[in-house]
Amino acid sequence: MPKITIDSIEVEVVQGTTIMDAARQIDPHTAPPAMCYHSGLNGSGGKCRTCLVKVVQTSETNPRPMPKLVPACRTLVEDGMKVENNSSPEVISARKGIVELLLINHPLDCPVCDQAGECDLQNLTFQHGAETTRYTEDRRRYPTKSLGNLIQLHMNRCILCFRCVYAADQLTDGRDHGVLNRGDASEIGTYIEKSIDNDFSGNLIDVCPVGALTDKTFRFKSRVWFTKPVYAHRQCETCCGKGVLWLKGHEVLRITGRRNAVGEVTEFICNTCRFESKSLHHWEVEGPAPIDQRSVISQNHYTS
Amino acid sequence: MKSLTHRAKRVSNKRMTFLEKLYLPAILGGMWITIRHFFKKKVTIKYPEQVREFSPVFRGLHVLKRDDTGAERCTACGLCAVACPAEAITMDAAERVHGEESMYREEKYASRYDINMLRCIFCGLCEEACPKQAIFLTDRIVPASARRDDFVWGKDRLVEPLTHRIDISKRHFYYKQQGKP
Numbered sequence: 001m002p003k004i005t006i007d008s009i010e011v012e013v014v015q016g017t018t019i020m021d022a023a024r025q026i027d028p029h030t031a032p033p034a035m036c037y038h039s040g041l042n043g044s045g046g047k048c049r050t051c052l053v054k055v056v057q058t059s060e061t062n063p064r065p066m067p068k069l070v071p072a073c074r075t076l077v078e079d080g081m082k083v084e085n086n087s088s089p090e091v092i093s094a095r096k097g098i099v100e101l102l103l104i105n106h107p108l109d110c111p112v113c114d115q116a117g118e119c120d121l122q123n124l125t126f127q128h129g130a131e132t133t134r135y136t137e138d139r140r141r142y143p144t145k146s147l148g149n150l151i152q153l154h155m156n157r158c159i160l161c162f163r164c165v166y167a168a169d170q171l172t173d174g175r176d177h178g179v180l181n182r183g184d185a186s187e188i189g190t191y192i193e194k195s196i197d198n199d200f201s202g203n204l205i206d207v208c209p210v211g212a213l214t215d216k217t218f219r220f221k222s223r224v225w226f227t228k229p230v231y232a233h234r235q236c237e238t239c240c241g242k243g244v245l246w247l248k249g250h251e252v253l254r255i256t257g258r259r260n261a262v263g264e265v266t267e268f269i270c271n272t273c274r275f276e277s278k279s280l281h282h283w284e285v286e287g288p289a290p291i292d293q294r295s296v297i298s299q300n301h302y303t304s
Numbered sequence: 305m306k307s308l309t310h311r312a313k314r315v316s317n318k319r320m321t322f323l324e325k326l327y328l329p330a331i332l333g334g335m336w337i338t339i340r341h342f343f344k345k346k347v348t349i350k351y352p353e354q355v356r357e358f359s360p361v362f363r364g365l366h367v368l369k370r371d372d373t374g375a376e377r378c379t380a381c382g383l384c385a386v387a388c389p390a391e392a393i394t395m396d397a398a399e400r401v402h403g404e405e406s407m408y409r410e411e412k413y414a415s416r417y418d419i420n421m422l423r424c425i426f427c428g429l430c431e432e433a434c435p436k437q438a439i440f441l442t443d444r445i446v447p448a449s450a451r452r453d454d455f456v457w458g459k460d461r462l463v464e465p466l467t468h469r470i471d472i473s474k475r476h477f478y479y480k481q482q483g484k485p
Contacts, residue, residue: 111381111435112412220397220412223382299386 002059002079007087019072019083020051028261032085033095033124035102035209036161037073040266044166045073048102048159050124052094057082069094092128099129105140106210107156108133114152115211117224117296120263121159142187147177148195150275151205151213155187158212164188164204171268172198188212199238202274206257206265217275218246218254225296227253229289234282239270244289245280252278258289360478363426363441366419367470368463371409376463377438380414384430384439392423393430409436417462421446421455440472 001012006023007030013022021039023031032053037045045051051072058066059078069091072083084091102121110116142155160179168175176198177190190196196204205213227246234241246254255274257265277283291298323329349356369377380397398415400408407413430439449455464470479485 109410111379111383112410116381220380220399222397223386225386226382296386 002077002081004077004079004081004083006053006083007085013077017077018045019053019055019070019075019077019081020045022077023053023072023083023085024262030086031262032072033120033127034073034262035120035124035159036163038163038166038207038264039262040264040268041163041166041170041207044161044163046071048161049098050095050102052091052098054084054088054091055081056084095128096130099125100134102159103129103133104135105156106159107139109157113154113157113211114214114219114224115157115208119211120209140184145189145193146195147190147213148197148216150202150216150271151196152216152219153188154212154214155189157210158188159210160186160188161209163207163209164213167203167207168196168198168201171200171203174198199270199272200268202271203257203265203268206268215254215256215274217278221253222248225300228300229291229297231258231286231289232283233286234273234277234284236270236273239273240267241269241273242267243269243273243283245283245285247280250280252280252283254278358443361475362443363428363475365421365442365444365446366424366430366457366462367440367442367472368417368459369438369440369472370464370466370469373406374466375406375409376413377409377436378414378417379408379410379412379436379438380417381435383433383435387429387433388424389427389429390423390425392420392425394418414459417459419457419462421457422452441475442470442472443474444470 001014003010003012004019004022005011006019006026009026011022011026013025020032020034020037032051034045034048035050036048037051049071052069053072054067055070055075056067057080058064059080062078072085086092103125106121110119110122113119116122140156145153145155147153162179165175165178168177176194176196177188179186180189180191181187202215205215208214224246227248229244229246232243232245234243242258243255244258245252246256255269255278257269258267259265371377380395382395385391385393385395394416395414395418396416397412400411400413426441428441431441446455
């Protein structure tokens, strides 16, 4: 089994593990951030470059010249590899640059966006981004398009991570949407407008790291930090039936899948659980969901 | 017993003298003090008609500003409510429909926006938290009332009227002069 040193912490992992997974085995909180990589979706990763780490030294058999910045989610570990993650100023400044690139076309409409408060891009920008923007040109804009009654598409906010495309391929029977056009004109859409209705289509909302795909039934109902998340389960024939209920009083405003330590939903739930069981009597409540202390959701006065 | 202050006077039950029994000197002494005050400068003002000058940093009644075109700036993002230490602010959001673009600045707007003036401590954190420059504390005073419901100010009283805009520049100009953020 190859041994790898990340930020001078040595860890032994199985052959074929990526640097990202090795770093997550050490500590999910210090692992490189990820926007496009999702451990529950095969083939995801390698697009956003947020997870750049510096490989100082590879194994002796590898002829590639090092040191070098590589994407952690797509690079496999080799025996004797030495990686610098948060300890390298080069990595930190590279991430700052990546955030700036990701935000070039992002409308920064967090006050309006329903994802604000639990948005990966917002967290990433707070952690690694610059304070102000240098971009003065017009941002890319798309006309609003409908994806049906359940999912709200905001193409302006999309960072083209392709997670929803992989999720639709791997979770649902038949993908209706995809990334149309190329380069700067790329956009998420269903060719010839149609609605996405599928038993597991609601998971596209959960895998979206930004506010491009949000829950239409929760649209503008409440800010995320005014609702209280509780873990709950129910008997479901199509999915695992494990969800998070976002409550305001006794009213269930929204239901999502459970996020793991790195903020990924890996236990996907079906649309019946997500959209049609918005009442406490459908669910067995287990208890409050864990909230990161630094998250704005923990600032909520109204739920305790 | 030793008194706590130097002003304490010992009282006694001694009999009054003839002059004291007349009471007239004491009454005249009292009148003299009263009449003297007619000619002194008054310490009070006639409040609603006359208003004292406020400190330039005075923070009073809130206003929800409109932008230059007259559209409401507030998008009901909830940052003021989460910043409020007194939990005085509550709001509901709604989606702007086609044709309301001149009324609301963004896609989302506050359909209900309430500030409980009895809870508010006028700290100004809502103003600081606002990302849209929508809420400001002005140099006006919350009017008194005998009913508690009168102190829950809704959008009908908080949003500035289109016809007369409310000036909020005084405090900000002062801060700028002083080189404060």
